[in-house]
Amino acid sequence: METRDRARSQWLSWALAAALAAAPAAALAEGKYGPGTSDKEIKIGQTIAYSGPASAYGQLGKVQTAYFDWLNKTKGGINGRKITFISKDDGYQPPKAVENVRSLVEGDDVALIFGVLGTPINMSIRTYLNGKKVPQLFIAAGSSAFNDPKKFPWTMGWQPNLHDEAKFYAKHVLSANPNAKIAVLYQNDDFGKDLLNGLRDGLGDRADKMIVSTQSFQAADPTVDSPLVILHNSGADTLFLFTYSKQGAQAISKIADLNWKPATYLHLGAASVGATLKPAGLDKSTGVMTAGFMKDVTDPKWADDKDVKEWLAWTKENMPGADINDSLNPAGYAYAQTIEQVLRQAGDDLTRESIMKQAANLKNFRVGLLLPESRINTTPENYAVVTYMKLQRFNGKSWDFVD
Known part of the structure; x- marks a missing residue:
């Protein structure tokens, strides 16, 4: 009887040790998640002007909505997780933008805020998002104030400042x-x-x-x-x-x-x-x-460009009524590709801290619709995303580079 008890006790010890050893691996396999993320979903929030004096720029949000829908349908989302994109109209009014962002963070529980339009709008929500430690990524505003990782480590622009x-x-x-x-x-x-x-x-x-x-x-x-x-x-x-x-x-x-x-x-x-x-x-x-800083997709000089061809085909299929002459359409697409890259790099670690870390560690990332010389390199000390520019002049139909 004593021998049997000793053997049973020894077996339980082995089983417990095996379970403890397996626990970290299981946790790693399951992934790390923060608000708005799970093994099936990533929630992204946006406030943008679909009405009001800057309503033309609402096209950015429409393109990004179409892009995330396309990702979900054709690629199963990002790393096996569907993207839920919640985009709200702020009419280019800072108080409404603040209201929208609070609702997105505290009500919809989004993982991050993406592609918000306008310097005054982004200024109005920056303090709140940094206080909550919510990534405010790739905003459609060029103020140099949005490259200040020491004071505002959760805010990052996209276009040249x-x-x-x-x-x-x-x-x-x-x-x-x-x-x-x-x-x-x-x-x-x-x-x-x-x-x-x-x-x-x-x-x-x-x-x-x-x-x-x-x-x-x-x-x-x-x-x-x-x-x-x-x-x-x-x-x-x-x-x-x-x-x-x-x-x-x-x-x-x-x-x-x-x-x-x-x-x-x-x-x-x-x-x-x-x-x-x-x-x-x-x-x-x-x-x-x-x-x-981007290719003019209507210019004959880019007619045989692989990335422009891909964009034109994508737009025809996913936004058949879109005006290809409107540069907001390729811009919205390029913004969305950049956030896609960040989330792919984050892999199974989808805490807000990890998402922000990946945004600050883009290395020689190429967005096909940017000018060929352009590469995206971010660091924890410098949040500048798109930096390459070339002067161009409108010829009545398209843009010519100025020597």
């Missing part, structure tokens, strides 16, 4: 027309002021002499005609339009009405043929310059 974009234009002006008389139309918020400050920094000690007039407007203003008339009367021969699409289109149209022919630089976020230049008039838009 506004300050560097404006410095890029300043460098060209100093080379092409060092005696330029510059007029600036800018949106009176963090977005417009960041661009204006970048231009001043880029012009250096010549800024006060070269900039002869600046005029601001509010995002909700019905037109920008009045400030454009003032800028025209300043005698400027060079004009910067630090605007979004609606006001950019109004400004280009008004410039033509005034028979004013300044060298015109347009903020890259407004350089959409479909959303800005067509409404303004393609003939009136001829000669406008911007900082290109």
Whole structure:
């Protein structure tokens, strides 16, 4: 009897030891999950302007919705997990955006917030998301304030930042027309002021002499005609339009009405043929310059490009009514590909901390619709995502690179 008890006790000890040894492996196989993630699902939240003064940019959210639907149908989602994408309309109103984000985080329990439009909108939600330690990833806003991993480690932009974009234009002006008389139309918020400050920094000690007039407007203003008339009367021969699409289109149209022919630089976020230049008039838009960082999918020079062909086929199948001339469509696709890469890198560790870590460790990642020279490299110390730019000029149909 004693021998039998001893044998039974020994067997139980072995079984317990085996169970303890297997526990970590089982836990690893099951994956690590945070809010909004499981072995079957990843929840992504977004607030964006489907209505209001920046409603043209709601197209970004529509493309991203189609992309995640496509991923779910054709690839089973990401790493075997379906994407649930919840995109809400904020009308480009910061209070509504704050309300939406609180609902997404505390009600819908999303893992992260993705692709939010606009500098003032992202500023309004940044403190809350960082306090909650929720990733605020690949936002559609270029403020240099969104590359501040020390103070705001949970917030990351995507496009070239506004300050560097404006410095890029300043460098060209100093080379092409060092005696330029510059007029600036800018949106009176963090977005417009960041661009204006970048231009001043880029012009250096010549800024006060070269900039002869600046005029601001509010995002909700019905037109920008009045400030454009003032800028025209300043005698400027060079004009910067630090605007979004609606006001950019109004400004280009008004410039033509005034028979004013300044060298015109347009903020890259407004350089959409479909959303800005067509409404303004393609003939009136001829000669406008911007900082290109993506392939113009309508330009014949990219007709045989593999990535452009793939995008055109994808759009035809998944967004048959989309205007291929609208640069927001390929942009939304490229944003979505970047978040897909982050989530693929995260693998089975889908805590918010792991997702943010992967976003800050993209290495030579290539997004096919970016210019061929472009590669995405992020580090925990530098959150800049897309950094390569090349000046381009609109020829009435498409964009030509400026040597």
